[in-house]
Amino acid sequence: xRLIQSVTRCVLTMIGCxxxxxxxxxxxxxxxYDKRSVPPIKDPVLCQSAxxxxxxxxxxxxxxxxxxxxFIARVNEVNPLTNAVVADRFNEAIEEAVKVxxxxxxxxxxxxFSEKNAPLLGVPLSVKEAFAVKGxxxxxxxxxxxxxxxxxxxxxxxxxxxxxxxxxxxxxxxELCMWLESANNVYGRTRNPYNLSRIVGGSxxxxxxxxSSGAAVIGIGSDIGGSIRMPCFFNGIYGHRSSRGxxxxxxxHPPATAGxxxxxxxxxxxxxxxxxxxxxxxxSGNPPELKLDELVDVKTLxxxxxxxxxxxxxxxxxxxxxxxxxxxxxDYLEESLGVSVxxxxxxxxxxxxxxxxxxxxxxxxTPFASLMAEETGxxxxxxxxxxxxxxxxxxxxxxxxxxxxxxxxYLRESYHPKFLDMLEKLELKLQEMLGxxxxxxxxxxxVIAPYHNQPLLTxxxxxxxxxxNALGLPVTQCPVGLSKEGLPVGFQIVGSMNGDRQTIAVARxxxxxLGGWVPPGAVSYHQ
Numbered sequence: 001x002r003l004i005q006s007v008t009r010c011v012l013t014m015i016g017c018x019x020x021x022x023x024x025x026x027x028x029x030x031x032x033y034d035k036r037s038v039p040p041i042k043d044p045v046l047c048q049s050a051x052x053x054x055x056x057x058x059x060x061x062x063x064x065x066x067x068x069x070x071f072i073a074r075v076n077e078v079n080p081l082t083n084a085v086v087a088d089r090f091n092e093a094i095e096e097a098v099k100v101x102x103x104x105x106x107x108x109x110x111x112x113f114s115e116k117n118a119p120l121l122g123v124p125l126s127v128k129e130a131f132a133v134k135g136x137x138x139x140x141x142x143x144x145x146x147x148x149x150x151x152x153x154x155x156x157x158x159x160x161x162x163x164x165x166x167x168x169x170x171x172x173x174x175e176l177c178m179w180l181e182s183a184n185n186v187y188g189r190t191r192n193p194y195n196l197s198r199i200v201g202g203s204x205x206x207x208x209x210x211x212s213s214g215a216a217v218i219g220i221g222s223d224i225g226g227s228i229r230m231p232c233f234f235n236g237i238y239g240h241r242s243s244r245g246x247x248x249x250x251x252x253h254p255p256a257t258a259g260x261x262x263x264x265x266x267x268x269x270x271x272x273x274x275x276x277x278x279x280x281x282x283x284s285g286n287p288p289e290l291k292l293d294e295l296v297d298v299k300t301l302x303x304x305x306x307x308x309x310x311x312x313x314x315x316x317x318x319x320x321x322x323x324x325x326x327x328x329x330x331d332y333l334e335e336s337l338g339v340s341v342x343x344x345x346x347x348x349x350x351x352x353x354x355x356x357x358x359x360x361x362x363x364x365x366t367p368f369a370s371l372m373a374e375e376t377g378x379x380x381x382x383x384x385x386x387x388x389x390x391x392x393x394x395x396x397x398x399x400x401x402x403x404x405x406x407x408x409x410y411l412r413e414s415y416h417p418k419f420l421d422m423l424e425k426l427e428l429k430l431q432e433m434l435g436x437x438x439x440x441x442x443x444x445x446x447v448i449a450p451y452h453n454q455p456l457l458t459x460x461x462x463x464x465x466x467x468x469n470a471l472g473l474p475v476t477q478c479p480v481g482l483s484k485e486g487l488p489v490g491f492q493i494v495g496s497m498n499g500d501r502q503t504i505a506v507a508r509x510x511x512x513x514l515g516g517w518v519p520p521g522a523v524s525y526h527q
Contacts, residue, residue, distance in 0.1 A: 154251025226465025
């Protein structure tokens with residue numbers, strides 16, 4: 001069996017080496033005349049951080065209703081191009097903003113709305129449609145749920161509301177939040193604001209796109225295999241996968257069940273790193289184990305870097321531009337902090353896909369085919385595949401494929417103990433290496449934003465993010481400008497358990513020296 005597995009891996013590698021350049025050339029030819037991006041952002045208010053907006057609203061330099069109006073106008077400007085926003089509560093949001101202004105103008109601010117308790121007062125909030133927001137759709141792209149309306153707020157939404165943020169839009173996802181591209185049969189496909197022919201990632205892709213395009217400043221995402229970090233990477237913004245169990249996952253669909261809870265993480269998404277820590281404090285309730293109020297001296301941290309997974313046969317090679325981007329960050333850290341960044345090569349990382357898959361398979365959560373049927377039985381994915389071929393299925397091809405793969409999992413059952421044991425050893429290795437003050441720089445994804453549907457040919461590249469879900473570690477996605485094609489580049493900053501404040505602090509330091517989010521439409525693709 002091991003010989004068969006080795007031969008299979010070698011054959012897949014050779015096929016990939018031959019086919020990937022041909023596939024890339026084909027897509028480049030198809031989309032060579034479609035390099036449109038969203039229009040540039042004209043109003044400087046849209047380019048401010050959430051914390052800056054909140055302070056200016058509270059000081060009356062800005063009115064909450066005017067800020068909300070600007071973001072609504074930007075949604076209306078870019079969404080016909082991107083299709084990131086799938087539902088809105090514009091009228092309700094304007095009314096809530098007016099109430100904020102009235103309260104502040106009259107000076108009638110209770111302790112509930114003090115700067116300490118409501119640090120995001122009046123700030124517009126974008127929300128991934130997978131999260132419940134009272135009175136708004138909560139389908140997660142599943143046709144069977146297209147008319148479902150939430151009657152409560154998810155825990156994370158409720159906490160940000162209590163802090164003064166005003167939800168105003170819901171954003172697109174992949175079907176049931178389990179694919180690399182945000183496209184489904186309820187809302188359609190979301191397009192990258194830097195190049196409309198490219199993907200936004202999944203499953204929080206609508207959220208990443210909406211924030212990056214200037215149509216929102218902060219938002220909420222969820223991440224079971226990279227669903228915060230990949231969209232943030234493809235859209236050039238910041239995102240944080242919080243330490244295992246630190247932020248409530250309650251109130252999103254599909255719900256993580258049984259052992260899946262330890263893989264799923266709810267976290268903040270934003271354009272500026274300064275918004276990450278305040279949002280995480282609010283969403284997590286600021287638990288003592290995270291020590292989020294403790295200042296981090298980045299000069300005292302131990303830094304490590306790893307430029308690829310050491311050679312998985314199922315994953316694409318890391319793009320040279322991404323390696324160069326990460327090395328640029330390494331050079332900056334060493335020069336600015338006077339530290340030494342240690343290059344490492346952890347060989348077990350090349351089995352990231354297998355370790356994540358075994359962790360998911362043995363979590364004994366609700367079967368995906370049952371979720372496709374709204375847990376009223378189980379969808380026959382073989383039948384759905386035939387229906388899809390003739391355009392009669394309500395499900396997307398990735399969802400059908402996942403359902404089929406899940407049915408075949410019994411063929412791999414004997415391998416799960418091996419890879420779970422490997423995962424435990426990897427966890428111990430990283431714990432020993434990082435200690436309580438170490439961070440690791442690591443690629444978020446091996447390729448820069450692919451063309452639409454291209455991930456169908458490289459479905460396992462999410463393993464670069466998924467491995468840290470299996471480990472439960474905190475990870476901050478850090479953007480560092482654009483590629484030569486005008487597409488976002490960046491990397492992950494991984495910390496030890498409950499070291500969220502440290503990964504965020506490093507992201508802030510990198511942003512200060514190398515920049516972060518670059519507004520789409522402001523840079524020519526031919527520069």
